[in-house]
Amino acid sequence: MSDPFPDEIDEALWDEACRRADAIRGFLRRHPGGTTAGNVAWLAAELGLSQATAYRLVKLFRAGGTVLSLVDRKRGRPEGHRTLDEKREEIVRRTINASYLKRTRPTVSQLVRDVQTNCISAGLKPPHRRTIVARLEDIDLQKRARRRGEQKIVKATTAVPGAFGASRPLEVVQIDHTKADIFVVDEETRQPIGRPWLTLAMDICSRMVAGFYLTMDAPSRLSTSLCLLHSVFDKSAWLREREISEPWPVAGLPNTVHVDNGSDFRSRAFKRGCEDAGMAIEWRPPGEPRFGGHIERLIGTQMGKLHLLPGTTFSNEQELGEYDSKRHAALTLRELERYIALDIVGSYHQSIHSSLGRPPIAVWREHEGNIPLRLPQDRLRFWLTFLPEQERTMRPTGIHLFGLRYWSAALSADVGRSDRRLLVKYDPRDLARIFVRRPSGNFVEARYADVTLPSITLHEALTARRTLLAKGRREVDTRAIVRTALAQRELVDAATRKTAAARRGKASSKSKVDDRGWGSLRGVDSSKPVPFVEDTD
Incomplete structure (x- = not known):
């Protein structure tokens, strides 16, 4: 049986596998020449495992290259994993939220006393101080600092505006969505069907567009995943299908995916898929859009290009004026996709970027030979995951x-x-x-x-089904249906009346026969023979 997908793994098993993967990645970077008994012993001590198990995990990770390859297949809790019972865990969580994550900044010692008091009051054995401190360390450091008003820690864990960057391509890739400033038309009818959504991925170092996805559906895990897949894989065949000859060399797994706090970026399947392939996810702090400045400027650039097309909505009502976007809409979704791709590879990548002072593709080519290109070892499974x-x-x-x-x-x-x-x-x-x-x-x-x-495409399939249903509804003759229903109703009423009349007539005839003198058997002893009287007439 094949391995399950990352989002099908138990939470505790997955967290332990991620911890092992991080340790082994660091171990392999420190010892690229090979393993020895001495350095594996250090790894075993770091993981809290036997040396033989450490050897086995390194071998598994080298072969699989994913977090999934390190998931403990044994039943029960992973080795070394300890947990409190549910009641005490709940008391610890509740006490941390109510007593520790406050602007008054109570000490850890006060928190320990509060937890122990609450456990004893509930008739439970209080947990050890180390256990309580471990639960604190599970909370994101910046989140904890914000709740407690510890501004120094918040500042130390927050990137300085304008300083967010990357030293090499694919170190950080930003992804974001926007509703395109243009109406598109249906493939068959050429009637406007709405404004599509554009999902863009951008390499921070070179400012190259890593990939994009255009859809009529609102942002979701699907649009995010398909944009990421477009970014990771080679685009040669994709470009040929759209008859585009300019190169688009960006391909490979990014080290970090930088996204906002939308629900689509926090879906379990998306997070697990990224973790399994060794891609870290960084979420932008809520309410601080400056952390997504690179991708937002790119989106602004792309929307500016769309303002030149028929059917544009421009950026605001003042620019739109009396222009009727729907009436002038001319491009289908497929045509708009090709237009955007042409603009990316033939114009944006080849033009001098204001921040770089060079074309993005020149920066990419400069680093291309030094980029540690990482591709999924099992390309099909990686693809299916998303x-x-x-x-x-x-x-x-x-x-x-x-x-x-x-x-x-x-x-x-x-x-x-x-x-x-x-x-x-x-x-x-x-x-x-x-x-x-x-x-x-x-x-x-x-x-x-x-x-x-x-x-x-799925959009074409669903549109075709809707068109067929609408055509079928238009072909329905409602008057004929009503006329038929009335005729059927009259037929049933007439048949009912005829049947009732026939039954009443049969009953009346039987009553007349019974009223004749000799024909009636009333008062006659049927056990005696009836004398025969000859008719002399």
């Missing part, structure tokens, strides 16, 4: 998703074997194929059951 997913039942006809049917010969063995719903990963940019996790745990690629169908 793709959206749904669950579907395996039918005899295949997997049905978004009104499309998919099939793979590898799925034949699973038909009718289980009622279990299967995890399906898909790329909204290309619905020609999906990836299905079989009951065995392995993923298989499934393609259109109808191989003659062309590749389409």
Whole structure:
């Protein structure tokens, strides 16, 4: 069975694996020439493990290169992990929030006394001072300092405005979203369908655009993940598909991803995927937009270019004036995507950047030979980690998703074997194929059951379905439906009346026969024979 995805791992096991990964990465940087019994002993002591286990973990990490490869597969808590029972943990948490994280700045000793008093009052054994201090250290240092009003610590842990930067490419990549200042039109009808959202990734050192994603959907984990995937992988094939000949050399895993505090950047799957690949995540402090100045200036530059296009909304109402953005809209989402890509690789990358005094691509080329290019060791699994997913039942006809049917010969063995719903990963940019996790745990690629169908995007598929439904509704003759319903109602009423009348007539005829003298059996002893009277008439 294949390994689970990072977001399927127990929290305690994952945290321990991250701690091991950080220690082993530092160990491998310090000892690039190889391992010896002496330096592995130091690593074992740092991790609190035996030397044999340390050797095994180094070997696993070298082979896998991910946090996931270091997850303890044993049942129960990881070795060396200690925890209080739930009641005492809750008392410690509550007391820290109520008694310690205050502007009056109580001491740690006072906190320990408060925790011990609260535990004893609840009839519980108080935890040791070291345990309480460890819970304090679990709280982010800057968050703790802000709550306690410790401005020196806040300042020491906060980057100075304007000084945030990177010394080499892919050291820090910033990602952010914006609603594009332009209306786009439908592929078929050429009618305006709304303003798309643009997600951009930027390398801080070279100011190169690392990748982008354009969608009609609001910012989500999906748009963030697809932008990151576009940033990490080689873009040669992507450029060829859009008939763009200019180079876009940015590729590789960034050391740090710098993002704001949006919920899409804090999703469990996104965080785990980044951690598993060795990418740290830094969140911008809330309410301090200067920490995202680089990407925000890039967004402003890109929006300025869109103001030259038909259908632009400009930046504000004063600029817009009497211009009717919807009426003038002309570009589809696909055309706008190509326009933005052309502008990035053919104009922005080649122009002198005001902060660098040089074109971004020149800075990238200068460092290119020294960039420690890191790519995911298992490219497919890394890709699947960030793709959206749904669950579907395996039918005899295949997997049905978004009104499309998919099939793979590898799925034949699973038909009718289980009622279990299967995890399906898909790329909204290309619905020609999906990836299905079989009951065995392995993923298989499934393609259109109808191989003659062309590749389409999820947006195109959903739009086509809506168009068909709307067309079907327009083709409905409501008057004919009403006329038919009335005719059916009259038919039923007439049939009911005829049946009732026929039944009443049959009952009346029977009553007349019973009223004849000889025909009536009332008062006659049926046990005696009735004398025959001959009719003389």
